[in-house]
Amino acid sequence: MSAADWYAQHGKMPRFYVPASLAAGSDVVLPEGPARHITRVLRMGEGTPLVLFDGQGIEAGVRLVEVGRKQTVAHVESIWTGSGESPLAVHLGQAISKGDRMDYAIQKAVELGVAAITPLYTERGDVRLKGDREDKKLAHWQAVAASACEQSGRAVVPPVHSPITLQAWLEERHEPLRLMLHLATGNAFNRQDRPASVALLIGPEGGLSETDIAAAQTADFTPLTLGPRVLRTETAPVVALSLLQHHFGDL
Structure with missing residues (x-):
């Protein structure tokens, strides 16, 4: 059946x-x-x-x-x-935020078809997790991802990886399209090919530091602007993923 x-x-x-x-x-x-x-x-x-x-x-x-x-x-x-998976594999690097903002970002990213999520320690990020606290947070975030799959009809639960530094995450990236949210000009969607995978970097409250931006640019990340208004760190991945799925995925 x-x-x-x-x-x-x-x-x-x-x-x-x-x-x-x-x-x-x-x-x-x-x-x-x-x-x-x-x-x-x-x-x-x-x-x-x-x-x-x-x-x-x-x-x-x-x-x-x-x-x-x-x-x-x-x-x-x-x-x-299951038939709820996107043809576009997006690996989200999300700067860790306080309270339920991180939960919201993970939940909505999963609903929008993200393939993997890595919580990041960035220069301006003010959340630092260690030992048992990190383990408990990671288990909680993975449960948030599973719950989002139950609600959205996905049959694949995307992994939420252990938190790492931004530099370590950048060194692991091999996706053909790599984007970072940054208030700069640029249209990453004006391209002829349809990439199979994308790395998406979202900074913390206050945005990425100049050091973070320089490191991402060295790793071949292209700045992506979402308009003149400053979006919250948990809102940015929702908008960016929606656009990526519209242009290269299944929205």
């Missing part, structure tokens, strides 16, 4: 990320998070259909066969390949 057939037969239903092997005819014990949401929030009972995805591109139409305090089990009735 295809995804269209499953939804046509059962209607709209919740989707849950379950990092497990999904095979037709098998049973899957749901992790604590999805199981708790199903039983305590949605109050679903045995026989209820829903959709699972493994984060690697596979989706499954399943039916609950056991709903209990100790465990919740779903039986896989059908599997298919």
Whole structure:
């Protein structure tokens, strides 16, 4: 059964990320998070259909066969390949921001089809994470990305890499198109070819420093302006990714 057939037969239903092997005819014990949401929030009972995805591109139409305090089990009735991925692979280098601004940037970037995200330490950035605090933040950000996939229909959960310095991230870049948000003239979309991958650099509140800009230019990054108004650090990736998907992706 295809995804269209499953939804046509059962209607709209919740989707849950379950990092497990999904095979037709098998049973899957749901992790604590999805199981708790199903039983305590949605109050679903045995026989209820829903959709699972493994984060690697596979989706499954399943039916609950056991709903209990100790465990919740779903039986896989059908599997298919997810179709929510963009043909444009964008690696977002996002300067770390305070509070829920970073969560917002990650959530919206995932909804807009980003392929990977790396939180960055920049010269003007005032967030520095170490040890357990960094590990907890990274796990939280990856959970934000997975939740955004559940909501947006994506079956591939893009990785949120461990935070690194801007210089280290720049040294890893090999994308044919590399852009940095900067209040300078330039139209990166006025080109004949359609790049398969893009590196997108977003600076912190206050923007990239002159040192950061020089380092990015040395790494073949082109300045990209989004108009005369200054955008917040969590708004900039939404606008830039929307434009990239429009010109080179699937928007």
